Amino acid sequence: QQQVKQSPQSLIVQKGGISIINCAYENTAFDYFPWYQQFPGKGPALLIAIRPDVSEKKEGRFTISFNKSAKQFSLHIMDSQPGDSATYFCAAGKLSFGAGTTVTVRA
Amino acid sequence: DGGITQSPKYLFRKEGQNVTLSCEQNLNHDAMYWYRQDPGQGLRLIYYSQIVNDFQKGDIAEGYSVSREKKESFPLTVTSAQKNPTAFYLCASSRGAASTDTQYFGPGTRLTVL
Numbered sequence: 432q433q434q435v436k437q438s439p440q441s442l443i444v445q446k447g448g449i450s451i452i453n454c455a456y457e458n459t460a461f462d463y464f465p466w467y468q469q470f471p472g473k474g475p476a477l478l479i480a481i482r483p484d485v486s487e488k489k490e491g492r493f494t495i496s497f498n499k500s501a502k503q504f505s506l507h508i509m510d511s512q513p514g515d516s517a518t519y520f521c522a523a524g525k526l527s528f529g530a531g532t533t534v535t536v537r538a
Numbered sequence: 539d540g541g542i543t544q545s546p547k548y549l550f551r552k553e554g555q556n557v558t559l560s561c562e563q564n565l566n567h568d569a570m571y572w573y574r575q576d577p578g579q580g581l582r583l584i585y586y587s588q589i590v591n592d593f594q595k596g597d598i599a600e601g602y603s604v605s606r607e608k609k610e611s612f613p614l615t616v617t618s619a620q621k622n623p624t625a626f627y628l629c630a631s632s633r634g635a636a637s638t639d640t641q642y643f644g645p646g647t648r649l650t651v652l
Contacts, residue, residue: 435580437580440578461637462637462638463637463638465640472645472646473645473646474542474628474630474643474644474645474646475581475628475643476642476643477640477641477642480638480640482638520580520581524637525632525637525639525641526571526583526586526596528573528580528581528582529580530578530579530580531578531580
C-alpha cells in the first residue's frame with residue numbers, strides 16, 4: 432500500500448503563478464520529508480526537505496508547509512518559471528515516495 | 539567528477555532473458571538503492587544495501603536480484619521471473635542509512651522487454 436498520497440497528478444500554471452502540490456502520510460514515525468525534482472529522462476534530485484518539528488521551510492521560490500497534526504505537507508512554487516516544468520515527488524522518510532506531480536509552466 | 543553512473547541508458551531484452559543493470563558510485567557512500575519508476579506510480583523500492591555484502595528486499599523485490607561485493611558497485615539483475623520488467627530503473631546512493639542522509643540518484647536505465 433502507498434504510504435504517501437500525492438495530489439494532483441498534474442497541473443498547469445502560468446508563468447509567475449503559484450504551483451501547489453499536496454502530500455499526506457500515514458506513519459507518524461517518519462522524521463524527514465524531502466521533495467525531489469525530476470526532469471524528463473533524468474534521475475530525481477533533492478529540492479528541499481523539512482523535519483516534523485518545523486511548520487515551514489523556505490528556500491528561494493520553494494516553500495514546504497508542514498501540518499503534523501493533519502499528517503500533511505505541501506510544496507509551494509512561487510513565481511513559477513518555465514524552467515520549473517518537471518515532475519515533483521514528495522517522500523516520507525527515505526524510502527516512501529508519492530506518485531509524483533507533473534508541473535507545466537506556460538510562458 | 540563525483541556522482542552515480544548507470545549503464546546502459548537504454549536496454550532491450552527478449553522475454554525469458556535475464557539482464558543486469560550497472561550502477562557505480564564514486565561518492566564513497568555506504569548505502570545504495572534500486573528503484574523502479576512507472577508512469578503515475580512514483581518510485582518503488584526494489585532492493586537496498588547499507589553496507590558491503592549486505593542487502594535487504596524492498597517493496598517489489600520479486601523477480602530481481604542484487605549483489606554488493608564492492609562499496610562502489612550495486613548491480614541489479616532483472617530475471618525472467620519478473621512478469622512486467624519494462625520500466626525506468628533508478629539507482630541511488632547516500633552517505634549512510636539515516637533518514638536525513640540525502641539520496642543522490644543516477645540518470646537511470648530504461649529497460650524495454652520485446
